[in-house]
Amino acid sequence: MTFQLNKLDNLDFDEGQEIIEDYIEDAIWDFVDSPVGQEYIKTREQGGFWIHHFIEFGYMYEGYTLSTMTVSDVKTIMEYILPRKLMILNEEEVEDAIPELIAFWQYLGETHKRKTAKGIIKYLKTLENKFTAMMTDDSSGSFVKSMLMNAHKSGLDMTSEEALIKFLQGQSQNKVSSDKNLQVSQLLGKSTIPPSMKNKYDEITNLTDDFCRNYLNDEYLEFSRKLTTVLCNYQPSPLNKGKAKSWACGIIHALGMINFLADSSFEPYMKSSELYQRFGVSESTGCGKSKQIRDLLEMSRLDQEWMMPSVSESHPMSAIANIASTLKQILDWE
CATH class of the missing domain: 1.10.150 (DNA polymerase; domain 1)
Structure with a gap:
């Protein structure tokens, strides 16, 4: 062929x-x-x-x-x-x-x-x-890559659980906390909306609420409101530029990326192409807003903050997420 x-x-x-x-x-x-x-x-x-x-x-x-x-x-x-x-x-x-x-x-x-x-x-x-x-160059990669390369260079036996734990505990003295991580961590505890963002928040959540009620579930409704709140409080807020429906689509897509919305073995299930179509936005717009959100907040599939309970209970990635969470505590990432 x-x-x-x-x-x-x-x-x-x-x-x-x-x-x-x-x-x-x-x-x-x-x-x-x-x-x-x-x-x-x-x-x-x-x-x-x-x-x-x-x-x-x-x-x-x-x-x-x-x-x-x-x-x-x-x-x-x-x-x-x-x-x-x-x-x-x-x-x-x-x-x-x-x-x-x-x-x-x-x-x-x-x-x-x-x-x-x-x-x-x-x-x-x-x-x-x-x-x-x-x-x-161990300084050019992500933190995890840099950490593992340093461990390898130090002669650590990567197959030894005891040696790995000892190495991680030693790393805890070097606190890893970027300005971005710190800001996101602080924003997650906020539930109020800045007055200047109230109209934008209402405009976006009206769209995401309707979408979640019609096509997804209450978990997506709750998490989309939570994510919109964080984005409204982020300084400067990215929501100030762009249409509400574009951001609404990006918010659902970003959450869907973490919670396997496009995985047909899970409920709810929806292809990205259908998501874009139902919001009336192009693929480049919907995917672009989603990527902007995920990059801004450093969201990933190992991020339990954005993993919905129903997914956490049933998906094998949750086991990895638990390990990642434990490592983050050992390394004092938070």
């Missing part, structure tokens, strides 16, 4: 998630079968690791696809996403990264006629002497 380069294009995020692994596998095999790929594998016994993570992380974190990717998009993946999200413990693991990605983009240029391939290859070549340092 011929690899369809644009298969991810025009899909909503949920649909893309369902096929991303097969898409990546097809892309790698098509590359290997190409003249460029055949030449590349002559000198390398294994490959595909960097292609896999390049495609996956670019799509999952920013929605980038191979058929539309620009030099700027590739720069974001290489300089921001991969160093922050991918944990590399050995410099040797990075040696093939740039050669593999250059070969892959040569294939995309020759086989799929990607016009941006030459510019992307030119950019990738500028990373040849510095990408290893970028990927192994």
Whole structure:
């Protein structure tokens, strides 16, 4: 079967998630079968690791696809996403990264006629002497990545529970609390709405209340009000710019991302495309507002503050969330 380069294009995020692994596998095999790929594998016994993570992380974190990717998009993946999200413990693991990605983009240029391939290859070549340092710099990643890399460098046996607990307790002396985390933590305790935001709050919650009553449940209604309250109190509030229906959609989508609204094994269930349609907003608007909210408040699926009780009780991610919560207490994150 011929690899369809644009298969991810025009899909909503949920649909893309369902096929991303097969898409990546097809892309790698098509590359290997190409003249460029055949030449590349002559000198390398294994490959595909960097292609896999390049495609996956670019799509999952920013929605980038191979058929539309620009030099700027590739720069974001290489300089921001991969160093922050991918944990590399050995410099040797990075040696093939740039050669593999250059070969892959040569294939995309020759086989799929990607016009941006030459510019992307030119950019990738500028990373040849510095990408290893970028990927192994423990200060460039998230806190968890940095912590684990430091543990590895210190010779910690990551399979020993006793050693891991001892290491975490030692880290508790270094309190990790960003200004953003502190502000969000303080806002979660507020239930009042600033007078200047009262009209905006009413406008948004009227929409989310109606939506939750008609299509979701009381949990979503309660949590959407809670999230709107936090956003109204955030300084400066992002709700001051943009339409109420756009924010209402973004609020429900953000909560849905954490509480598996698009997972058909759960109730309530709704695809993102249906959510956007019912609010009367475009995918880019609804998804964009959701991402803005999640980035602003650092929301994630391990965040018990935004995980609804019904989800916490039944989803296996809740076990991970409990572990994360325990680690946060040990490390004095809060």
